[in-house]
Amino acid sequence: MEDGRPIFLQVAELLENSILDGTLPEESQVPSTNELAAFHRINPATAAKGVSKLVDDGTLYKKRGIGMFVSPGARVKLRGRRRDEFARQYVRPLLAEARKLGIDPAELKNMIDHWEGDR
Numbered sequence: 001m002e003d004g005r006p007i008f009l010q011v012a013e014l015l016e017n018s019i020l021d022g023t024l025p026e027e028s029q030v031p032s033t034n035e036l037a038a039f040h041r042i043n044p045a046t047a048a049k050g051v052s053k054l055v056d057d058g059t060l061y062k063k064r065g066i067g068m069f070v071s072p073g074a075r076v077k078l079r080g081r082r083r084d085e086f087a088r089q090y091v092r093p094l095l096a097e098a099r100k101l102g103i104d105p106a107e108l109k110n111m112i113d114h115w116e117g118d119r
Contacts, residue, residue: 011049
């Protein structure tokens with residue numbers, strides 16, 4: 001919890017990451033805001049704001065008197081949203097820079113394949 005972004009966004013992203021990697025499967029209960037606050041040593045209201053963000057976008061839902069749960073289809077929805085963000089944040093600038101350098105898409109693909117092969 002120290003990358004300069006608002007802490008509630010970091011809490012929301014941590015929960016999203018747990019949903020994406022399967023640590024929090026769909027229909028599973030998420031930690032309470034008090035548990036999140038204690039674990040991350042943050043204010044419970046801040047943890048609640050991060051959880052509320054995920055409720056607002058449909059990633060989590062509330063079972064009255066029980067707690068918050070991962071919504072059905074949340075993983076697919078998150079993956080799609082993150083892929084769109086990835087394309088906007090990384091692929092678009094990559095293509096723009098490649099155009100500036102006269103690198104066509106086929107050559108760029110070859111470069112990616114080459115570097116992927118070196119991993």
